Amino acid sequence: MSSLTIDTRVSDIVTALPQSADLFRSLRIDYCCGGKIPLKDAAEQRNLNPLEVLNSIHSIEEKRENRLSMEASSFGEKTLIAYIQEKYHESLREELPMLAPYITKVARVHGENHPHLLRVQEIFKALREELLNHTFDEDQNVFPLILEFLNNPTAEVKEQLKTHVSELEAEHDNAGRLLYELREITDNFTPPEGACGTYRLVYARLEQLEKDTFEHVHLENNVLFERVAKAL
Known part of the structure; x- marks a missing residue:
């Protein structure tokens, strides 16, 4: 189960999942200088649904974990x-x-x-x-x-x-x-x-x-x- 929630700071999400920066960039959510606020607040500032943004983050996370879980050799x-x-x-x-x-x-x-x-x-x-x-x-x-x-x-x-x-x-x-x-x-x-x-x-x-x-x-x-x- 993911530890990332709508209460996780945006900057901490990018630290834990660097590829999430691309999502934030496309949504025009500041993860850099203004990233030290919860995802919920950052999403609402952009008139976005925090849970929908979180679901997108979980999809990125799940894709990465699936790639890591397979024994290719x-x-x-x-x-x-x-x-x-x-x-x-x-x-x-x-x-x-x-x-x-x-x-x-x-x-x-x-x-x-x-x-x-x-x-x-x-x-x-x-x-x-x-x-x-x-x-x-x-x-x-x-x-x-x-x-x-x-x-x-x-x-x-x-x-x-x-x-x-x-x-x-x-x-x-x-x-x-x-x-x-x-x-x-x-x-x-x-x-x-x-x-x-x-x-x-x-x-x-x-x-x-x-x-x-x-x-x-x-x-x-x-x-x-x-x-x-x-x-x-």
């Missing part, structure tokens, strides 16, 4: 690929464009006094481009090829797969290096004392992005690609 290849696409690929296509404006804002507002934020912005831009291109390539080319090979392991498809898997693993390594630098320059995603709500939100969501990406890479490198390698 036990899935068959077809199910595993579908799971990776739904949990990680679709999530990246949703999260990366939504997170970008927050990072741009924090770099613009605080970059002069915290110059590392300009590098955070650069890393995020590179990471966003790499991850979106990478997942597109997997969805359009590599995953269909894997399924084709497992159904009909011809020599031609085998050679194509070897090249693709090698390239993907190199891309995984590069994404890992970018995430490592991100963690280093943000002091383990620890916002400075007195940081505003948007600053804290950016760090929380970057840390979640790191976690999800490492899980994503693990399932591909150590589960899916390992199975493919044994069949090659």
Whole structure:
């Protein structure tokens, strides 16, 4: 049962569930400077039904918990690929464009006094481009090829797969290096004392992005690609 209620402060909801910031932003509920008030009050100030807003928050929470509850390594290849696409690929296509404006804002507002934020912005831009291109390539080319090979392991498809898997693993390594630098320059995603709500939100969501990406890479490198390698 969720601990989030209409009496929970808006800022505390975003801390516990960073993706709720997108909902608050769309509803024009201030979760940053004006976020230290109960959800009930914040919703009523916008002439919204607090229970309806809370239900939307619980839906976001439930979606996240459902994604975390599945043991993907036990899935068959077809199910595993579908799971990776739904949990990680679709999530990246949703999260990366939504997170970008927050990072741009924090770099613009605080970059002069915290110059590392300009590098955070650069890393995020590179990471966003790499991850979106990478997942597109997997969805359009590599995953269909894997399924084709497992159904009909011809020599031609085998050679194509070897090249693709090698390239993907190199891309995984590069994404890992970018995430490592991100963690280093943000002091383990620890916002400075007195940081505003948007600053804290950016760090929380970057840390979640790191976690999800490492899980994503693990399932591909150590589960899916390992199975493919044994069949090659």
